[in-house]
Amino acid sequence: MxxxxxxxxxxxxxxxxxxxxxxxxxxxxxxxxxxxxxxxxxxxxxxxxxxxxxxxxxxxxxxxxxxxxxxxxxxxxxxxxxxxxxxxxxxxxxxxxxxxxxxxxxxxxxxxxxxxxxxxxxxxxxxxxxxxxxxxxxxxxxxxxxxxxxxxxxxxxxxxxxxxxxxxxxxxxxxxxxxxxxxxxxxxxxxxxxxxPKYDKIALQQDKQYSVFKQLKAEFNRIIKSEDRSLYFMLLAILTWFMAWNAIEAFYSIYVSKTFLPDIDSEEAAGEAGGVLFIFPVVFVVFTIVGGLLGGKLGRIKTMKIGLLFMLVGLIMAYFVEIDTFFGADMGWKTSFRIIFVIAAIGWGLVNVNSIVVVWELSPDNGIATGVYYAFASLAAVLGPTIAGFLMGIEIKALFPFSIIFIVISFFMLFRVTTGEAGQKSEMLGQAIGELVD
Missing domain, CATH: 1.20.1250.20 (MFS general substrate transporter like domains)
Incomplete structure (x- = not known):
C-alpha cells in the first residue's frame, strides 16, 4: 500500500x-x-x-x-x-x-x-x-x-x-x-x-486520457450520484460554515466601528477591533492540535459537531454585547469580545482541522479532493460577505444573526455525514470516476 x-x-x-x-x-x-x-x-x-x-x-x-x-x-x-x-x-x-x-x-x-x-x-x-x-x-x-x-x-x-x-x-x-x-x-x-514517492506512471498516464474538466465533471457527478451522500452533505456543511465565518472576518471591524465606536475615526476603530482579535489565532492554533487528537479519539464528525456548538454559543453571545455591559454585567465590549473569540476559536479549531481530512477520506484522489474543498471554501468566501454586506446595509446588527443561521444549517448538515472516519475510505471509490466518464 x-x-x-x-x-x-x-x-x-x-x-x-x-x-x-x-x-x-x-x-x-x-x-x-x-x-x-x-x-x-x-x-x-x-x-x-x-x-x-x-x-x-x-x-x-x-x-x-x-x-x-x-x-x-x-x-x-x-x-x-x-x-x-x-x-x-x-x-x-x-x-x-x-x-x-x-x-x-x-x-x-x-x-x-x-x-x-x-x-x-x-x-x-x-x-x-x-x-x-x-x-x-x-x-x-x-x-x-x-x-x-x-x-x-x-x-x-x-x-x-x-x-x-x-x-x-x-x-x-x-x-x-x-x-x-x-x-x-x-x-x-x-x-x-x-x-x-515514485508513482505508477502507467496508471497515471492512463488517467491522463481524460481532460481535467472531464475529471472534475466526473467527480461532481460521482458526489451527486453516489449512494453514500456523506461527501455531498460534507461539502454543503463546509460551504455554510465558511459563509458564516467569512462574513465575521470581513465585517467585524465595521460592526465594531458603527456599533461601539461611531465617534472616532474608522481606521482607529478598526485598530481597536483588531487588538481584541489578538487572542483568536493563539487559541485557534492550540485547538487545531486538540481537535486532531479528539478527532482520533471521539471521531472526526463528532468533534466537528462539538466545535460548531462552541461557535454557535460564541456568536449568540456576540449579538447581545453592548458598549459597557454584557448580559447586564458591568463589562466593556472589548472584554466581552475577547471571551467570545476564545470560545469561537476553540470551536473553529475543532472544525477546521477535521473537515478537509473527512473530504480526503471520502474522495478517490487527494488532489482533486483538496481542489473541491477549496472550491467550496472559496465560493463561501464570496457569497458570505456579499450577502451579509447587503443585509448589514439594511441593519448593521444583521451580521451575527446571519452567521448564526448558517452555523445552524452546517450543524444539521453534519448529521447526514455518516462516513469519513479514519480507515473508512472505500476501495471502490477509485473506480467511480472511470465508470462515470464512460
Missing amino acids: FEQENSIQLRKIPILALGFASVTLSWSLFNLAVPVILEDDYNISLFLVGFIMTWDNIIAFFIQPAIGSYSDRTVTRIGRRMPFIIPGITFGSISFFLLSYSKERVLIYFLANIVIFNLFMALYRSPSVSLLPDLVKSKDRTIGNGIVNLMGGVTAGLSFAIGGKFLADDETRSAFAFVSIGMIICLLFLVFFIKE
Whole structure:
C-alpha cells in the first residue's frame, strides 16, 4: 500500500507544512496592507476595496479544483506536486514583493500585480495541501493537519508582528521583502527535505486520457450520484460554515466601528477591533492540535459537531454585547469580545482541522479532493460577505444573526455525514470516476 511504503514520520510534518505556511505568511500581510493602500493611495471606495479583496477567492474557485486534479496525474522526476509548488512559491514571492513598487504607479499596474499574485498563489495552494494525504498515513492525518494549521498560525503571527512593525514604521518595501524572503525559505526547506514517492506512471498516464474538466465533471457527478451522500452533505456543511465565518472576518471591524465606536475615526476603530482579535489565532492554533487528537479519539464528525456548538454559543453571545455591559454585567465590549473569540476559536479549531481530512477520506484522489474543498471554501468566501454586506446595509446588527443561521444549517448538515472516519475510505471509490466518464 502507498501509505505504508511511502509515509513520512510525524516529526517531518512541520517541514511538509511549510507549503501551506507560506500561504498564510503572504496572505496575512496582503490582507493587512493592500486594503489600506487601495483606499489611501488610490482613494477607492470601501465597496470596491471589498470587491477587489475577493478576487483571490474568485480566481481560486475556478483554478484550484483543476490544478488539484491535474497534479494528481502529473508524472515528473521531482513528483506530482512539486512542479506546481516550486514555480508557484517562486513567482508568487516575486509578484508579492513587486506590489510594494507597483503601488507607486497608476492603479492599473497595482491591480494587474494583484491578479498575477492571486494566480500564482492559486497555482500551488492545492498541491501544497495535497502533500499531507500523499505522505501521511490515514490514521495520522488529523494530527498532521493540526500541525499544518499550527505552522500556518505561526507564520501568520510572524507576518502580523514583523511585517506589521515594518508597516507601522513606514517601511512598506521592507515588510513585503520580509514576507517574500520567508516564502523562498519555506520553498527551500520543502525542496531539500521532502521527497515525493515514485508513482505508477502507467496508471497515471492512463488517467491522463481524460481532460481535467472531464475529471472534475466526473467527480461532481460521482458526489451527486453516489449512494453514500456523506461527501455531498460534507461539502454543503463546509460551504455554510465558511459563509458564516467569512462574513465575521470581513465585517467585524465595521460592526465594531458603527456599533461601539461611531465617534472616532474608522481606521482607529478598526485598530481597536483588531487588538481584541489578538487572542483568536493563539487559541485557534492550540485547538487545531486538540481537535486532531479528539478527532482520533471521539471521531472526526463528532468533534466537528462539538466545535460548531462552541461557535454557535460564541456568536449568540456576540449579538447581545453592548458598549459597557454584557448580559447586564458591568463589562466593556472589548472584554466581552475577547471571551467570545476564545470560545469561537476553540470551536473553529475543532472544525477546521477535521473537515478537509473527512473530504480526503471520502474522495478517490487527494488532489482533486483538496481542489473541491477549496472550491467550496472559496465560493463561501464570496457569497458570505456579499450577502451579509447587503443585509448589514439594511441593519448593521444583521451580521451575527446571519452567521448564526448558517452555523445552524452546517450543524444539521453534519448529521447526514455518516462516513469519513479514519480507515473508512472505500476501495471502490477509485473506480467511480472511470465508470462515470464512460
